[in-house]
Amino acid sequence: MSKANCHTGNPLVFETSDGVRVYAGGNTRKGGWMQMQPRPELAIGPQGVIRVARSFDIIPDGFTCVNHVQSINVPHIIELEWPDFSIPSNVGREFWVSLVADVKSKGIKSISCQCMGGHGRTGVQLAIFAHLMIEKKNQTWKDAGELIQWVRDSYCTHAVEAKSQQEYIATVCQIPLGQDKVETISGGTAYNWSNVNVMKFDPDELDMELEESDVKFKKSKKGKKKQVGKNYFSSKKGKPKTILNTHVTGFALYWCDECGHYEFRSNKVADSKMPCPICDNKEMMHEIGEMTLDDKNFKEYSTVKCKETGEMFHPMEIHDGVSKLYLMKKYCSKQLKIVRGGDKWKDRRFKCEKTNRIRPLVFAVMYESGTSWNVYSREYELKHTFPIYGNRTKKNLLDYDETSSVYDGWL
Numbered sequence: 001m002s003k004a005n006c007h008t009g010n011p012l013v014f015e016t017s018d019g020v021r022v023y024a025g026g027n028t029r030k031g032g033w034m035q036m037q038p039r040p041e042l043a044i045g046p047q048g049v050i051r052v053a054r055s056f057d058i059i060p061d062g063f064t065c066v067n068h069v070q071s072i073n074v075p076h077i078i079e080l081e082w083p084d085f086s087i088p089s090n091v092g093r094e095f096w097v098s099l100v101a102d103v104k105s106k107g108i109k110s111i112s113c114q115c116m117g118g119h120g121r122t123g124v125q126l127a128i129f130a131h132l133m134i135e136k137k138n139q140t141w142k143d144a145g146e147l148i149q150w151v152r153d154s155y156c157t158h159a160v161e162a163k164s165q166q167e168y169i170a171t172v173c174q175i176p177l178g179q180d181k182v183e184t185i186s187g188g189t190a191y192n193w194s195n196v197n198v199m200k201f202d203p204d205e206l207d208m209e210l211e212e213s214d215v216k217f218k219k220s221k222k223g224k225k226k227q228v229g230k231n232y233f234s235s236k237k238g239k240p241k242t243i244l245n246t247h248v249t250g251f252a253l254y255w256c257d258e259c260g261h262y263e264f265r266s267n268k269v270a271d272s273k274m275p276c277p278i279c280d281n282k283e284m285m286h287e288i289g290e291m292t293l294d295d296k297n298f299k300e301y302s303t304v305k306c307k308e309t310g311e312m313f314h315p316m317e318i319h320d321g322v323s324k325l326y327l328m329k330k331y332c333s334k335q336l337k338i339v340r341g342g343d344k345w346k347d348r349r350f351k352c353e354k355t356n357r358i359r360p361l362v363f364a365v366m367y368e369s370g371t372s373w374n375v376y377s378r379e380y381e382l383k384h385t386f387p388i389y390g391n392r393t394k395k396n397l398l399d400y401d402e403t404s405s406v407y408d409g410w411l
Helices: 064-068 093-105 120-133 144-154 163-173 269-273 286-291 324-331 378-383
Strands: 012-015 021-026 042-046 076-080 110-115 184-186 197-199 251-256 262-266 336-338 348-351 358-360 364-369 372-377 387-389 407-410
Touching: 012 120, 012 144, 021 120, 042 120, 093 120, 093 163, 110 120, 120 144, 120 163, 144 163, 251 269, 251 286, 262 269, 262 286, 262 378, 324 336, 324 348, 324 364, 324 372, 364 378, 372 378
Parallel strands: 021 110, 042 076, 042 110
Antiparallel strands: 012 021, 184 197, 251 262, 336 348, 348 358, 364 372, 387 407
């Protein structure tokens, strides 16, 4: 079955004999605990993917109207450091055994398992919970391979996507590895992956836009095969970790799940630690932000109507209620670069008047100066904006590193 037509929402996968219901879903498939009614009592998922909003309303202190806002039940939330197509970095069997004990001791009766697409990492959660929570007499599997197949039969045929995940399940559950349940593909013509063996990846979970003209895979001098789609973060010796496979080279698009603010930041992992500059939410997510730029999702997230033309645009293509495309055509036409008809966001481009780089309009920053307009790239803006990091002042956002203290605001 194609992943385009598999699970949506948060289906009930299994219920234990003592009444604990376990659900699963993916954020990009209308899943996740925030989509559930009633809310689950426990939600678990990867850090940066699980939506952790504690409140949907922001009301100033001292306003009595706060007493008349309908309260929202927020579950116990567990976030794990868990990269795409991989396993948790710092939890093993003892964690999961203790978690199941906590579920029982606290009387929790509903659990939501989730990740971005609801396949790989969600499948691992389901397999472990099933083995540790379903009575032995009701278990039909004898090894990790059979357990994964049970999860696929009960939930989705694409659950669990990496060999390391199957090995992790076997280790945590203390059962044999069993038959290899992760398929591999060789060759491939869509992106000219000649002589490369890669794991099957889920486009919902891999936040990358591959253009045939831009994708080049090179072998090392020793002839080692390059692995694709496994590690989300990368770093070279002496350099900070960076987020890979973003739509705008060198930058990642973040989204705030409390106020809906979008913001491009450098792709340094350290920048993910900074809160939202609008509402101070500490959990802005690049996975969701980048996902909105995927071809299959972009139209759905083009939710803002231009006041001048009535057309719908992505929030990052809007300036003060007016599309950047309209403003560019009217005031900065010489800098506007439309290619292939401009039907896709990446085909609507501009030339930054300061850096002379060609960037997509989602990356443009518009400034009104009297009767004229200036357009710069977000890259230029970041280099000339001065945020404060705790008691230390950095020259610009691009200079931020992992040794800096927490970001406090803008000058």
